[in-house]
Amino acid sequence: MAMLELKNVHAHYGKIHALKNVSIKVNKGEIVTLIGGNGAGKSTTLKTISGTLKPSSGQVFLNGEDLAKYPAHEIVKKGIVQVPEGRRIFGQLTVMENLDLGAFTSKDKKKDAQTIEKIFELFPRLAERCRQVAGTLSGGEQQMLAMGRALMTNPKILLLDEPSMGLAPVLVDNVFKTIKILHAEGTTILLVEQNARMALKTASRGYVIQTGKVIFEDDAKKLLENEMVKKAYMGD
Amino acid sequence: MTKAQSLWNHGVKIGAIGGVSVLIIALVGMIESFGKRDIISGILPMGIAMALIICILVAYIAANKTPICEKSVKFANAVISGFVTSGFLALLVAIGRSFNIRDMFVGASPALYKALTAGIAGAGGIFLILAVGLICGIFAGILIILNDLPRKLIINALATIFVLGLLQELIIPIFKSWDFGVTNYLGKLFYTQNGLTIFGTVLAAVIYCIISLLWKANQDTIKTTYKDLPKGTRKKVKTFGFFVLAVFLIVLPQFLGLFLSEVLTIVGLYILLGLGLNIVVGYAGLLDLGYVAFFAIGSYVVAILTSPEIFSFGFNFWQALPIAVILGITAGVMLGIPVLKMRGDYLAIATLGFGEIIRILVLSDFLKPWLGGAQGIGAIPNPNFMGFQMVKPQHIYYLILAGCMLVVFISIRLKNSRLGRAWMAMREDEDVAQAMGINLVATKLFAFATGAGFSALSGAIFASKIGSVYPHSFNLFISINVVCLIIIGGIGSLPGVVVGAAVLMGLPELLREFAEYRMFVYGAALVAMMLLRPEGLWPEARHKIELHGDDETQTQTAA
Numbered sequence: 001m002a003m004l005e006l007k008n009v010h011a012h013y014g015k016i017h018a019l020k021n022v023s024i025k026v027n028k029g030e031i032v033t034l035i036g037g038n039g040a041g042k043s044t045t046l047k048t049i050s051g052t053l054k055p056s057s058g059q060v061f062l063n064g065e066d067l068a069k070y071p072a073h074e075i076v077k078k079g080i081v082q083v084p085e086g087r088r089i090f091g092q093l094t095v096m097e098n099l100d101l102g103a104f105t106s107k108d109k110k111k112d113a114q115t116i117e118k119i120f121e122l123f124p125r126l127a128e129r130c131r132q133v134a135g136t137l138s139g140g141e142q143q144m145l146a147m148g149r150a151l152m153t154n155p156k157i158l159l160l161d162e163p164s165m166g167l168a169p170v171l172v173d174n175v176f177k178t179i180k181i182l183h184a185e186g187t188t189i190l191l192v193e194q195n196a197r198m199a200l201k202t203a204s205r206g207y208v209i210q211t212g213k214v215i216f217e218d219d220a221k222k223l224l225e226n227e228m229v230k231k232a233y234m235g236d
Numbered sequence: 237m238t239k240a241q242s243l244w245n246h247g248v249k250i251g252a253i254g255g256v257s258v259l260i261i262a263l264v265g266m267i268e269s270f271g272k273r274d275i276i277s278g279i280l281p282m283g284i285a286m287a288l289i290i291c292i293l294v295a296y297i298a299a300n301k302t303p304i305c306e307k308s309v310k311f312a313n314a315v316i317s318g319f320v321t322s323g324f325l326a327l328l329v330a331i332g333r334s335f336n337i338r339d340m341f342v343g344a345s346p347a348l349y350k351a352l353t354a355g356i357a358g359a360g361g362i363f364l365i366l367a368v369g370l371i372c373g374i375f376a377g378i379l380i381i382l383n384d385l386p387r388k389l390i391i392n393a394l395a396t397i398f399v400l401g402l403l404q405e406l407i408i409p410i411f412k413s414w415d416f417g418v419t420n421y422l423g424k425l426f427y428t429q430n431g432l433t434i435f436g437t438v439l440a441a442v443i444y445c446i447i448s449l450l451w452k453a454n455q456d457t458i459k460t461t462y463k464d465l466p467k468g469t470r471k472k473v474k475t476f477g478f479f480v481l482a483v484f485l486i487v488l489p490q491f492l493g494l495f496l497s498e499v500l501t502i503v504g505l506y507i508l509l510g511l512g513l514n515i516v517v518g519y520a521g522l523l524d525l526g527y528v529a530f531f532a533i534g535s536y537v538v539a540i541l542t543s544p545e546i547f548s549f550g551f552n553f554w555q556a557l558p559i560a561v562i563l564g565i566t567a568g569v570m571l572g573i574p575v576l577k578m579r580g581d582y583l584a585i586a587t588l589g590f591g592e593i594i595r596i597l598v599l600s601d602f603l604k605p606w607l608g609g610a611q612g613i614g615a616i617p618n619p620n621f622m623g624f625q626m627v628k629p630q631h632i633y634y635l636i637l638a639g640c641m642l643v644v645f646i647s648i649r650l651k652n653s654r655l656g657r658a659w660m661a662m663r664e665d666e667d668v669a670q671a672m673g674i675n676l677v678a679t680k681l682f683a684f685a686t687g688a689g690f691s692a693l694s695g696a697i698f699a700s701k702i703g704s705v706y707p708h709s710f711n712l713f714i715s716i717n718v719v720c721l722i723i724i725g726g727i728g729s730l731p732g733v734v735v736g737a738a739v740l741m742g743l744p745e746l747l748r749e750f751a752e753y754r755m756f757v758y759g760a761a762l763v764a765m766m767l768l769r770p771e772g773l774w775p776e777a778r779h780k781i782e783l784h785g786d787d788e789t790q791t792q793t794a795a
């Protein structure tokens with residue numbers, strides 16, 4: 001059984017039909033990527049998973065359980081955490097406070113302290129700046145913080161919405177390296193990207209979404225070879 | 237930018253802004269009506285002091301904004317600005333003396349011209365105004381050129397004098413109430429019947445300078461000594477500090493007369509209101525403009541339950557109080573539910589409507605048999621504390637003090653709690669807060685409910701203090717006052733609420749002349765705050781960052 005499964009999901013914003021019959025599976029321990037152009041419905045897909053937008057029809061399952069009955073804040077407790085598009089860190093708060101808020105659902109202070117240690121190991125830069133106001137961090141550091149904040153809950157599955165957006169090439173490499181490290185440590189990841197080449201190189205499987213419909217799904221390697229995908233999303 | 241451009245852009249233009257400001261306060265009659273009170277007896281009336289302050293401040297800003305580093309240019313800009321500012325006043329006097337402009341500007345009276353020209357007729361008076369403007373400009377220019385230390389000393393010493401003059405009605409009775417030979421002597425030394433003595437003025441400035449120099453010289457050693465103290469001792473010092481503060485607050489009304497105690501209770505009620513709204517606006521970031529509704533509910537519940545006028549429930553204050561607070565909280569939740577999805581401006585408008593609805597309901601003829609309509613409800617008994625009737629404002633003061641202590645305590649605990657963190661996250665970014673697992677519905681309703689409870693508490697005390705409630709006591713301006721005092725004090729800051737309430741509610745009571753210009757002054761103060769000190773008079777120590785390493789606070793949050 002897949003860890004996360006979207007089954008024939010439709011989603012609407014008022015009259016706008018943003019997702020049309022989307023079905024996606026993520027198995028435990030996988031990195032799966034969802035690629036597509038601007039406005040294709042990638043973020044909307046993540047919203048239906050994290051519960052901030054309820055599907056108008058279709059279901060989202062976590063380990064076989066339908067998530068429809070849970071409000072968004074309960075879904076976090078189930079182990080699904082999202083790193084939102086554009087990072088959206090709490091800019092007026094310090095790095096440490098941001099991380100603390102990431103652990104909002106956790107009741108175990110000792111474990112939180114250990115998790116913070118782990119996150120600081122992963123992102124030593126955050127440790128150096130833990131008392132700095134987050135809004136003054138650089139773009140790359142903010143992305144680290146956004147990821148660190150999400151990791152505070154020790155999620156079962158991590159949803160990343162365009163983590164490489166707006167970063168310099170070196171930093172983009174760093175982000176993907178981090179994703180690989182997290183994966184190696186056992187985190188399951190659903191990675192939304194416009195940077196299709198990097199995403200497909202990192203992931204094991206991939207879905208391509210266009211105007212709210214999944215148009216391809218395959219092993220990442222095969223999608224990398226796919227002429228259509230190459231032309232449309234990798235500028236070849 | 238060339239020098240000539242800067243002289244025009246910064247000197248003349250900013251000076252003109254100052255000129256217009258001074259013209260406004262002159263034409264609305266402030267200079268004249270504040271002219272009856274002297275800052276320095278017989279020399280400096282308050283109205284003129286205000287004009288001088290504006291003139292100097294604007295000249296200072298003109299110099300400060302000058303992008304050219306050369307001191308001569310900055311100095312020149314200050315002088316030009318001061319001169320231009322006074323030019324506007326000179327023009328007003330010249331025109332006003334020859335034509336009648338009172339039809340348009342009621343404030344443009346001969347008394348105003350007399351005050352502005354120090355009674356000198358003819359061209360001499362106008363030259364005097366210009367000369368004073370020039371001097372203000374030169375003074376501001378000198379301030380700019382000076383080093384930090386002397387500049388701060390001069391500015392603060394002048395501010396001290398101004399504040400001492402401003403608060404004379406507060407300070408003189410305190411001197412008198414002690415009734416020792418020494419204090420009477422001190423009172424006479426510093427103050428005349430109206431304003432500071434010249435000797436007192438100089439002495440105050442000198443004393444200020446000495447104290448601040450001593451502090452400057454020793455602050456580092458004091459701070460490090462304090463830091464180096466063992467933790468136990470440090471805690472003791474803190475406890476002692478709180479003890480002194482508590483004693484001060486407890487004995488305070490004994491020194492203040494009836495009038496000042498009355499002022500103090502008004503400030504206290506607004507502190508209670510402010511602390512409540514601070515949770516909604518400051519902590520949770522929800523702009524609530526209908527806050528007065530809960531104040532009204534608290535008042536009316538106490539009135540209905542305790543007054544024999546409409547029903548004879550025969551409750552006493554202490555029985556009615558918890559009911560008032562609980563109903564206030566319920567109303568808070570009921571307001572909260574329909575506006576859950578609203579943000580920012582929409583929320584402000586919706587809550588504003590709620591406040592008006594409550595007022596109009598209370599005023600309505602339909603509900604008159606229960607709420608008394610426009611006549612309100614009277615004959616509310618004073619609270620009785622263990623057989624002691626709390627009649628005088630001095631007695632009510634203790635009730636309010638206890639309320640404030642309780643509310644401050646709850647506020648501090650809430651702030652460091654899980655709920656407090658949820659509010660903080662929600663204030664920053666609702667969507668992300670939800671994505672972090674925060675229940676937005678519950679978190680928002682808690683904020684509305686807590687704020688409403690505090691407001692109802694304040695209202696309950698208000699009703700039993702005044703002895704009667706009327707619909708018109710609960711108008712929109714109360715909500716606006718509370719929002720203003722929070723912004724002026726510093727959003728989210730507890731000491732800020734106290735300072736804001738003291739400045740916005742206390743000062744106007746002490747300076748009766750203010751009453752007429754209250755809203756005008758609020759508006760000006762808000763604009764000035766946004767420009768000069770947007771974080772408020774006593775901002776929240778946003779940097780509990782430093783505290784974070786401190787194990788004291790950590791145990792607190794863990795507890």
Ligand SMILES: Nc1ncnc2c1ncn2[C@@H]1O[C@H](COP(=O)(O)OP(=O)(O)O)[C@@H](O)[C@H]1O
Nearest residue numbers: 013016018036037038039040041042043044045
């Ligand atoms: N809050 C919203 N209200 C209305 N339409 C929206 C909203 N968010 C997204 N959309 C629309 O839904 C479609 C998919 O958007 P989105 O999922 O954000 O795209 P992507 O993340 O792939 O760039 C777009 O056509 C977009 O305009």
Ligand SMILES: [Mg+2]
Nearest residue numbers: 042043044085
């Ligand atoms: Mg998107």
